[in-house]
Amino acid sequence: MAEQKIVLRTEGICKSFNGVQVLKDVDLEVLSGEVHALMGENGAGKSTIIKIITGVYVKESGQIYIEEQPVEIWSRQDARGNGISVIYQELSLVPELSVTENIFLGQEIMGRFLPDRKEMRKRVQALIDRYEFKINPDAIVATMGMATRQMVEILKALSIDAKIIIMDEPTSALSTAETEKLFSTIDTLRAKGVSILYISHRLEEIYRLADRLTVMRDGINVGVLDHDEITPERVTTLMIGREVRKNEKTHLREPNKDHVLSVKHLKYRDLLSDINMDAYGGEILGIGGLVGSGRTELIKCIYGALKQSGGEITLDGKPVNKVIAKNIVGGMGLVPEDRRTEGFFPVLNIAENLTVASYDLLAKTGIISAKNEKQFAADAIRDYDIRPTTSTVPVGNLSGGNQQKVVLGRWLSRKPKVLLLDEPTAGVDVGVKAELYRLMEDLAEQGAIIIMVSSDLEELVNVSDRILIVHKGRFFKEYLYENASQNEILLASSGVDTGKGRLL
Amino acid sequence: MVLKPKTIRKLITIGLVIAMALLFGMSTESFFTVRNITMIFRDASYVGIIALGVSFVVIGGGIDLSANGIVCFVGMACARLGVLAGFPAPVIVIVGLLAGALCGYLNGLAVTRLHLSEFITTLASGYIFAGFAVFLVFRENGNVASAAVTNKAFLALGGHIPHTYIYISSVVWVLLAIVVYIIQTKTKFGLHTVALGSNPKSTMMSGVDIDFLKLIGFVLAGLFCGIAGIFQVAYQSASTLTLGDSMGFQAVAVCAVGGVVLGGGKGDAMGAFLGALFMVILLNGLYKISPSPSIQFIFQGLIILVAIFFDTWFNRMMEKKLFSDAVRKRKNQTPLGAVKAEG
Structure with missing residues (x-):
């Protein structure tokens, strides 16, 4: 292989938010014609370093070099001017325009009076030929699938002579076949000398693509691996570090097998297939897996917020209702992932937010009893230690x-x-986390069934009595509290079987 | 050859216009007469010209409901000048156009500088512009009165092209539709407007000044309201405070019927043109069958509902087609092998 130049290098990049340092002296190095992967747990600082390189955030200290020349990047335009392009997770194309129009949007080549369509089309076609893409320059983006749209996005990056293309979880919206298509595109780009910085949670992708891998943990670059060194064990060890189990559970609850939520052969569109599980009273059942693996859809199906495509859900032998209101009366509750849009009502006050699902109890005659409502809210504020304690503060103003x-x-x-x-x-x-865990534990002690979806490995391992891992729309592994570890869960989420835990 | 969804949508509207004309042509005797056809094109030209202007705003993802106020204001201003003896007609026209564009500019400023919602801004400004018209209205002993416009050259604008049955406003409407169509589909401004309505964030990120686009859209909408106002006053040879009544909603409705969908990015001048023609043919034909205004109102409302329902359905079908293509591909895949652990 010819001697590779360093295309992008960062030196000692630091950044903090509200006094919390999220990046500490990060050095990163990407060579020409290299697919360089970047991995790390949520909060490890991957996104932050990318945002600094692309001009979204401003670094506190450190230096960025492009082809060993120091550069200053203050804005997205600066980044683009230095040949850095990003393929965003949510694609930035304009659906109603054609491929050519999208690529030249804002940078149209002008003829005498009107944009010179012929010339633009010619240039796009030349680009398509050069990188051997299978795209029609006149096709309207709205009529394309996700993978093709992504290729257009890559083409757009190439059209401004990008030296380095950053891809942030590019396969999260793609099917397997589409993913394979993207990978062969990446192979072509690499062969043509384009550098790619590839961020992903998926080990198998990294293994398939990366020439080198940088792993980040807690805002630090903890290691760079060559392709041959990329093994699941080494990667997870780097990502997680030395594992210590905090606050070891003192006593394990015995699940009550008479109180059971049972899911049989559940199917949801093409996201979940043949999901089977039993969740018991008095147990916190953790559900792990990668983002987008169908975990959220699973619990929304149970709650009645999504309509399952097949299978059945029963509670204590009786089928679970499909109407949310009836499920709530039947004793079910959901704390959704995105609390801002699905969880609380920002303009309503604490009391109203607390009582909104309990008017069946507070307004038996149809009229809300102000006295009962006030009492209900006051009890909750005291029991769950909500601050401020004044029930009339809008929840949007709370931390x-x-x-x-x-x-x-x-x-x-x-x-x-x-x-x-x-x-x-x-x-x-962290403080509130501990309180939330205590509230969950208390509820479990009282015999309730608790199902917790989480991407936080530490939380899954420490809080759950039992953990199920979803991989590709199915349950892949089951771990009990005693044999769960962050390493194991991370591997299982990527579909790696280490032989520990129970294979499902 | 595979037709683009855009083309399919247009063919459907053209088909509907023809079907509607044939239907009324067969059920009433007076439909396919020269007099009636020229009347249809005259009536359609007023709402049609406004719809052409408003289509810029709607394609850009906005909405402009202020047409009623602008038309009323421009009409009153022109009528005021039209009664002055010896006042040059071209000046009246220029004043009318400027007044319309100015109203649009104010809308645009409120939306881009004060960041007010387009819906509320133009709903409110429609009332404000209509209020300006009340300032200008003729009064006799303090009471609102009507005065006939006497400027001959100005009044000629409301009539036929000499020696034909064709109204000048109809010809101007057709010409404007062609010009606007070219602007919307061939120029940088047009493409950027479609981009704005389709995905404002990425349009901005592509270095396009989207506030400027919005502003120009509103100015054009105001200008076109001015043109329509001038023609209407010239035709009626007087202006009243009810001139332009409900035009704000009608223009948007006409756009929707023609496939210039609220929400932006879809449709073009041809759609706005066909939508206006369709709506006026419908009202004209209904009037011949039953002159009761209730029928006309009900049908007008129903058509808008059906048009919007149809567009939602149509777009979903197009997406579904895409989706099912993707699923079919997915079924033929071979799964990716997971990495095997060592040891």
């Missing part, structure tokens, strides 16, 4: 942690039989 306590409190006040939680502690600080 993330207290907002989540309100959402959780809404259900806890009803003494639910089944509580479904989706990423319950996302964006919540």
